Amino acid sequence: MEIEQFHIVGINYKKTDTSIRGQFALNNEGYANLLMKAQGLGINSLFVLSTCNRTEIYGIAPSAELLADLLCSETQGDIATFKPLAYHKRGKAAIEHYFHVACGLDSQILGDYEIVGQIRQAVKFAKAHNCINAFLERLSNTAFQTSKAIKNQTSLSGGTVSVAFAAIQFLKLHCSDISHKKFVLIGTGKIGYNTCKNLIDYLGAKDITLINRSQEKAQVIADELGLKIAPFEQLQQASAHADIVIVATNAPGPILFKEDLNTTGKKILIDLSVPRNIDISVKNRAQTILVNVDDLSKLGDATLKTRQAEVPKALSIIDSYLEEFKQWYQMRKNVPIIRAAKQSLMDIHHCAWFQSLQMEAPENAAQQEDAIKTAIKNLAVKMRSQEQTPGCAYIETLHDFVNFTASTGLARKRKDNPESLASELG
Template identity: 50%
Template sequence: MQANSIKDISNFWIAGINYKKTDATIRGQFAVQGELCANILKHAVATGLNDLFVLSTCNRTEIYGFSDNASQLIDLLCSQTTGTKEVFEELAYVKNGHEAIQHLFYVSAGLDSQILGDYEIVGQIKSAVKFAKEHGCINVLLERLVNTVLQSSKAIKNQTELSGGTVSVSFAAVQYIREHVKGIADKKILLLGTGKIGKITCKNLVHYLKTTNITLINRTEEKAEELARELGLNHAPLSELSNYISQSDIILVATDSTEPTILSSHLKEQTSKLIVDLSIPYNVEAAAQQLPHVTLINVDELSKLKDETLAKREAEVPRAKAIIREHMADFLEWHEMRKHVPVLKAMKTKLKEIHNSPLFIPLYNNSAHTEEKIQRVINGMAFKMKGQNQRGCHYIQAINEFIATGSN
């Protein structure tokens, strides 16, 4: 496959699944992080695809990239997932060209999030693209697109209230606890996992519940210790997990393990517990839900929580879409102009050849400004090509203009 032959908008695809048609169990089958994602990118490069990235969050798994067709990208993604290609294709949405570009803008703005305006997706996109770039899978066109998308998202955040108020899955977890648990000051809370979601959740717990009766456990103990020290909390090693599960009244799970980290066996013959699983795939064994003393809440249930903030956000959608249209138009204009780059480079080379030709030397009294004259002609040619698709005519006209200005 010729990599250069596919770098056009018509070859940009996105294939993915999200919360709209799949529950967290299905999404967990297609979640790809770390080594799995690295394998996808390495295989992509080996097969001649070098402009793509994978976005995998609790609400979606999507693969974006330049390819001959969407099937190539789906094959890459599903080569590393526990879910099959057949299941993915049955549930997936596939978008191409301008529609795929618009989708990326909408996702980045939070317009396609399970909680409207959820700004956490921006950081997730940045991380996904950075990871892909480190593996040689981000080139000029896709990098420019992502940068424009992020600029659009930033403008929406600064110029609208689409992300106003406090509504996110991590906040929804705290809101649920506040509404359903009485005497929170006397409750022992265990937070398992201090990655990005865990850290945000932890800070929300401290800020909104006004409690520090929280113990942090993380696979890398140093991270739990650092956050605990920052917020004045307790921390414990992973080896003590069973003991702290037994002691705790409320347990929040924000790990990214491919297998459950809390099993039903951890919870048998225990006191009443509220468990909030913020992980995808679920990191609390499903059988725990059957235990009479356990209340288990997951991300899908949390995302259904609404408040007046969401209504205010919905009113901001038209303004957000207007900003997206503006940035999307800028990107498409830039892309259109890139098509003229080979012609403009050839023109510059030709003008330099003309300048150095013995036939034209008598025309040039002041060669010191030749480079400036050439650049002015090129700039004028680019401006005309932007408005008219007549490359040959502009080529000839540029030569005439350069010759005409030779003696000036």
């Protein structure tokens, strides 16, 4: 059964800090290698979710250990470090965990709606490598639908709370006259862009220099927002002369060190990257504040209280979609039996048993087809209710269909036998 072989193994912010999670972050190259290795091991349906708050592998496999070994084979961290910190979910518990993650209930910041987009990308990447089967695709689509329903029907993701916005809150608390400060923002991906917008919209920041490995991408955002850019090669020089440096890249390790910040004066450094892209040594620089995503997630906000009150509504919506998926899975298990029953009903007029009742094939083919559809629909309903075993439901469907053909005149009595079919069935 696919449900029993569905496993989730991972680590998240609850038991690990950014330094540990960074060891198990997965880039696209490693992700592609992992999927190729999985197929070589006969694991053909899986994906990996790697974000700043978690790294999880979702897959249909003989064991969780196999998935854990796969994940660690393509990350900097090893299995000995991973195992004591990891959690494992299987079967129904794994499915429920998937829904909670996709809906933002398991996020470091409750109601984080960005997570569902990250999952979509992870599933899309795996599907492009032929690693998503019908079960995992249906499960994922149902989880996405659930997330959307919660977004539309509750306030779980209401208000403005995210890592990018938490950085703004932090700056408000720790920096005065902020609109006149000199900013350097390194990394212009989604988080970098959102942070940049927040700096302008909420803090009135004007002096912002964007730095990105792809200078063309930085230029597009700079043109949109009226900002400056600097080449990546000037990262250290620009950071040294800035009051506030925000790093939101996906580099595999630190790109900014204490020795790069060789000027004097107060400096705030915000690292929104996992793994860390600002070396921890900068804390030893005088008049320096360094914070990362874990620090920012601890900031309290009234919005979070509102979101917490929405959790029961979200759980109720999740339950309804879980039931929908359960019904789909139950029907999927019954498909072979339903197909066999349909074929039997189509062939019944040619079988020896039916002919032994001295009946002829029906004259009205359209009516016969409708009768078969009705019988199969009734069979599906019975099997979904689980009130009968598949075998009993199958036999009862055949019996009901024969009675129906006789009572409605769909099957014609042979001329050499005047007795009714009903009497022959007793």
